[in-house]
């Protein structure tokens with residue numbers, strides 16, 4: 001989201017947060033980023049008629065030296081899809097943002113080639129001006145149609161002579177639901193988080209009164225404060241990302257960082273739960289307690305149990321990368337390892353004492 005006048009040192013951008021329905025089967029009432037499960041329509045070969053040619057439809061290649069996360073590495077042609085996963089996931093993210101929040105991230109089409117895509121998306125993105133959009137009642141009808149039938153999103157793009165702006169999204173992180181946190185029917189998510197900076201005033205976001213019951217724009221530190229004061233509930237991945245975004249008060253700096261960093265790809269993180277006598281921890285890769293051979297399916301050792309206290313598990317630990325929960329809103333991130341993939345560590349703070357643990361913290 002966009003620059004806006006603020007006091008010196010304050011954030012000049014806000015994040016779009018959506019409150020999930022209390023009836024959701026997974027994370028009811030939690031605040032999350034827009035998004036959802038990829039649909040077969042996101043992998044349709046029909047998209048190739050709208051997107052520029054080339055192996056990745058004009059997306060630059062990821063040149064990082066570290067291996068690609070499995071979600072991105074999967075050979076889609078072998079799975080029956082002509083579109084690379086990364087293209088389909090971006091189409092899914094843009095479709096879901098339209099369905100859930102009514103925000104339509106598209107560019108006037110056609111986008112001729114990779115060079116045109118790059119040129120159009122170097123700086124923070126812009127949405128279509130109102131005069132390029134149909135009347136709001138017509139757009140609302142399209143939104144319902146897409147909610148019912150995800151394939152209608154392609155028809156909408158054709159109707160508007162537009163292309164989903166897949167190039168505005170920057171690969172940011174990849175979270176796999178811990179085995180011990182699976183939802184109904186064992187449901188888990190391998191979630192790609194993309195970051196998109198908009199160089200304009202925040203667009204109107206409207207909830208769908210179904211899956212989503214409220215939309216709000218908040219700065220990263222406001223989101224953390226709302227969580228601390230128990231005004232909103234958020235899951236560990238979103239909490240981690242809010243604290244990571246707290247490093248950036250300037251949209252421009254965030255956009256530059258995310259654009260350069262995205263070329264490295266990202267690491268898939270599956271937190272491993274450790275239940276202690278007075279709380280629990282989500283252990284992340286790089287922590288000295290992270291298992292060498294984590295149980296990704298839950299068949300062997302879905303979570304670690306100890307009768308030690310959290311304090312004992314923290315004492316003397318040298319490599320830390322963990323999210324520690326002592327009460328539902330007393331959640332702290334401890335990290336002292338070097339981030340991989342040119343990423344940045346979250347700003348950490350000690351919520352219990354109500355002041356920042358990191359003396360450089362901007363929170």
Ligand SMILES: CC(C)(COP(=O)(O)O)[C@@H](O)C(=O)NCCC(=O)NCCSC(=O)CC(=O)O
Pocket residue numbers: 026027032033034035036037175176177178181188189191235236237
């Ligand atoms: C799971 C989503 C919110 C998507 O749901 P939808 O398809 O829209 O119904 C996803 O966007 C998301 O945020 N995924 C992040 C990864 C994940 O699985 N997060 C939940 C972890 S549960 C957890 O850790 C609970 C806890 O320890 O408190």
Ligand SMILES: Nc1ncnc2c1ncn2[C@@H]1O[C@H](COP(=O)(O)O)[C@@H](OP(=O)(O)O)[C@H]1O
Pocket residue numbers: 021023024025026035036037096209210211212
């Ligand atoms: N009116 C409503 N109230 C609660 N949840 C709803 C809803 N309409 C849709 N959903 C849920 O939102 C999820 C779709 O999310 P997305 O498309 O973002 O992945 C589905 O969850 P399930 O997958 O648990 O059925 C669906 O049931």
Ligand SMILES: [Mg+2]
Pocket residue numbers: 034035036037096100211
């Ligand atoms: Mg969703």
